[in-house]
Amino acid sequence: MAEPLTILGIETSCDETAAAVVRWRGSDVPGEILSNAIFSQIEDHAPFGGVVPEIAARAHVEHLDGLIARALKDAELGWDDLDGIAATAGPGLIGGVIVGLMTAKGIAAARGLPFIALNHLEGHALTVRMTEALPFPYLLLLVSGGHSQLLVVEGVGRYRRLGTTVDDAVGEAFDKVAKLLGLGYPGGPAVERAARDGDPSRFPLPRPMRGRPGYDFSFSGLKTAVRQVAESLDFLTDRDRADIAASFQCAAADVLSDRAENAMALASETIPPGHRRLVVAGGVAANMLLRERLMVSAHACGYEFVVPPLNLCTDNGAMIAWAGAERLALGLTDPIDAGPRARWPLDPDAAPARGAGVKA
Numbered sequence: 001m002a003e004p005l006t007i008l009g010i011e012t013s014c015d016e017t018a019a020a021v022v023r024w025r026g027s028d029v030p031g032e033i034l035s036n037a038i039f040s041q042i043e044d045h046a047p048f049g050g051v052v053p054e055i056a057a058r059a060h061v062e063h064l065d066g067l068i069a070r071a072l073k074d075a076e077l078g079w080d081d082l083d084g085i086a087a088t089a090g091p092g093l094i095g096g097v098i099v100g101l102m103t104a105k106g107i108a109a110a111r112g113l114p115f116i117a118l119n120h121l122e123g124h125a126l127t128v129r130m131t132e133a134l135p136f137p138y139l140l141l142l143v144s145g146g147h148s149q150l151l152v153v154e155g156v157g158r159y160r161r162l163g164t165t166v167d168d169a170v171g172e173a174f175d176k177v178a179k180l181l182g183l184g185y186p187g188g189p190a191v192e193r194a195a196r197d198g199d200p201s202r203f204p205l206p207r208p209m210r211g212r213p214g215y216d217f218s219f220s221g222l223k224t225a226v227r228q229v230a231e232s233l234d235f236l237t238d239r240d241r242a243d244i245a246a247s248f249q250c251a252a253a254d255v256l257s258d259r260a261e262n263a264m265a266l267a268s269e270t271i272p273p274g275h276r277r278l279v280v281a282g283g284v285a286a287n288m289l290l291r292e293r294l295m296v297s298a299h300a301c302g303y304e305f306v307v308p309p310l311n312l313c314t315d316n317g318a319m320i321a322w323a324g325a326e327r328l329a330l331g332l333t334d335p336i337d338a339g340p341r342a343r344w345p346l347d348p349d350a351a352p353a354r355g356a357g358v359k360a
């Protein structure tokens, strides 16, 4: 059995300040989350209806040291018990990324610890290995505030992108719809809550890309259609809001499951039968309707469906610590001068997405 590794992970790429300690005991056994401290900046950003990068960076500075101390305390460990330190180095809001990265570098230098500058998306991608030791390869639908991608996860650091969004990320669409309907921030959970009492068939919204070959996504037309529906009603009642939220959520889930079905059909040619697993990760994976729809799609395609628990779908420190441990176990550490990266694709060889407002 491998020597256990105990890693501190730091996450500051968006609006959650997080620090966690995770123990790795081998690549074929689940990890042990010893602590998972998180501070959500929701109250700081709520008055602005979205994340304000400058406020986020300042809040990370204010809270990170305390969270790291708490993560160690909750884990009942001291600095000497750590084998390495990992921090998100991108992609994300650069001011916040710098706060976490520089803090991790300071600790690594002071304590003489191995340092891992981690891709935040890799944290999401490998979470299911921490929770259930899922073997490679698997198919991944990564859906967050900044990304909507389908990838084959072949190994640590080895990702083959099948498709991505040609405009907005799906989480971004949830956030914008929430803002439009006056549901507040953060948008995803607010839309899901409002949709609970809504009629998903009242407004016939478009399903961009559905039924077309390929694995790319598009969400900006759907978002525009939601705006047009909202503007066509003189006054939005709670019923209208619930029906629009439900109609939007259903359309988004339809598109995501359609594209995932295409990817499962393609991946079946390369993924051996015992490895046919569809994983969904990232903040939008916390959406219950999406989880249900993807499970149905996966089973229809002969795939097992795997999803992390809700608190490990949205940003957290444990996923960074775990991915850092997976890298450290393979000797993949980074030099102390590794820089922050606002953009950092998981598959650098993927053909650029083509579309009107490509961001990913």
Ligand code: KG4
Binding pocket: 014, 143, 144, 145, 146, 147, 170, 171, 172, 174, 175, 186, 187, 188, 189, 192, 282, 283, 284, 285, 286, 287, 288, 313, 314, 315
């Ligand atoms: O992974 P994440 O926490 O941060 C990024 O890396 O972006 O994802 C945040 C995104 C936001 O757009 C948020 O609205 C969305 O995930 N989200 C949801 C839900 N919870 C969070 N979207 C739909 N339904 C949810 N329950």
Ligand code: ZN
Binding pocket: 120, 124, 144, 145, 282, 283, 314, 315
């Ligand atoms: Zn994320």
